Amino acid sequence: xxxxxxxxxxxxxxxxxxxxxxxxxxxxxxxxxxxxxxxxxxxxxxxxxxxxxxxxxxxxxxxxxxxxxxxxxxxxxxxxxxxxxxxxxxxxxxxxxxxxxxxxxxxxxxxxxxxxxxxxxxxxxxxxxxxxxxxxxxxxxxxxxxxxxxxxxxxxxxxxxxxxxxxxxxxxxxxxxxxxxxxxxxxxxxxxxxxxxxxxxxxxxxxxxxxxxxxxxxxxxxxxxxxxxxxxxxxxxxxxxxxxxxxxxxxxxxxxxxxxxxxxxxxxxxxxxxxxxxxxxxxxxxxxxxxxxxxxxxxxxxxxxxxxxxxxxxxxx
Ligand code: 5GP
Ligand code: MN
Numbered sequence: 001x002x003x004x005x006x007x008x009x010x011x012x013x014x015x016x017x018x019x020x021x022x023x024x025x026x027x028x029x030x031x032x033x034x035x036x037x038x039x040x041x042x043x044x045x046x047x048x049x050x051x052x053x054x055x056x057x058x059x060x061x062x063x064x065x066x067x068x069x070x071x072x073x074x075x076x077x078x079x080x081x082x083x084x085x086x087x088x089x090x091x092x093x094x095x096x097x098x099x100x101x102x103x104x105x106x107x108x109x110x111x112x113x114x115x116x117x118x119x120x121x122x123x124x125x126x127x128x129x130x131x132x133x134x135x136x137x138x139x140x141x142x143x144x145x146x147x148x149x150x151x152x153x154x155x156x157x158x159x160x161x162x163x164x165x166x167x168x169x170x171x172x173x174x175x176x177x178x179x180x181x182x183x184x185x186x187x188x189x190x191x192x193x194x195x196x197x198x199x200x201x202x203x204x205x206x207x208x209x210x211x212x213x214x215x216x217x218x219x220x221x222x223x224x225x226x227x228x229x230x231x232x233x234x235x236x237x238x239x240x241x242x243x244x245x246x247x248x249x250x251x252x253x254x255x256x257x258x259x260x261x262x263x264x265x266x267x268x269x270x271x272x273x274x275x276x277x278x279x280x281x282x283x284x285x286x287x288x289x290x291x292x293x294x295x296x297x298x299x300x301x302x303x304x305x306x307x308x309x310x311x312x313x314x315x316x317x
Contacts, residue, residue, distance in 0.1 A: 003137050006117055009101050013077035016046035019092035021083040023235055024053050026156030026191045031081040031127040033062040034149040038140050051091050054236025059190055061145035075099040082127035084108035084287045105130055110278050110287030125165035128153030132173050147177040152191050160192045201231040206241045217252045217316050219245030222301050225259040242268040253312050257304055265297045265304050280311045
């Protein structure tokens, strides 16, 4: 499977849908919108379907055209972006499954290769960075609008150029866009620094409840459904909460669990240097990256904490 095969699928398709993972972040939304712009240059119209996303991303070019659902039930081609497995597509899953051809482009090490064509590079810091490589190969002009979407994804997934998968290419590409007039500083401020009021209120709870365990190497904290309701939390308002524990000196693994509307707990794990949290989450049916991963539990928060701690303890040095 090569980039030419993907281009061929795009060229023969008429009705194209672009999909991404649930609770979409800057990389998910940025890559979806950049793909739509790239398809336009290839002479193709497409639908981006994202049922819910944080209003903090509505500044991205093309965000107003995002659809919550579509009346088309059978697309010629579905392109899934930044999504490691089929069930994470959530409500997009139906469009993906019914599409005649399925492509997925991603950077999760735990990717299950659920497309007909799979372009997966776990070494890439962001799905958006994979798209840069693809678009350059296709001779697509990465203009200011597309660049804004791509940089938003790169900043999100590199934690603002901080994580260790950030490469020289990441900076070089960003520098090129800066020269083209992309306002990197403004994008950085919007996707990395700006917090909603609900997120701020949840941050206070998360810090107050933070338990520092295992000789200071692990942190645990949580948010219940009641907390989310009380603070009017919407999709995206739990972003960043897991990173608070990880950033404490000496902490290797941070655990943040959040009760969802259906009573299940969504766990988010982050590691600082050596623990592979994707491996831990895979044991519980989830996945992700070495240093950022997640999974879902049906048990109580006490049991979830116990189960995760048990596995983490085994790999702590
Ligand atoms: P977060 O903790 O921010 O929700 O997710 C961290 C990373 O792990 C993201 O890259 C996300 O896509 C991935 N991830 C989170 N939850 C799951 C899950 O349940 N299954 C899989 N396969 N990946 C997940
Ligand atoms: Mn990503």
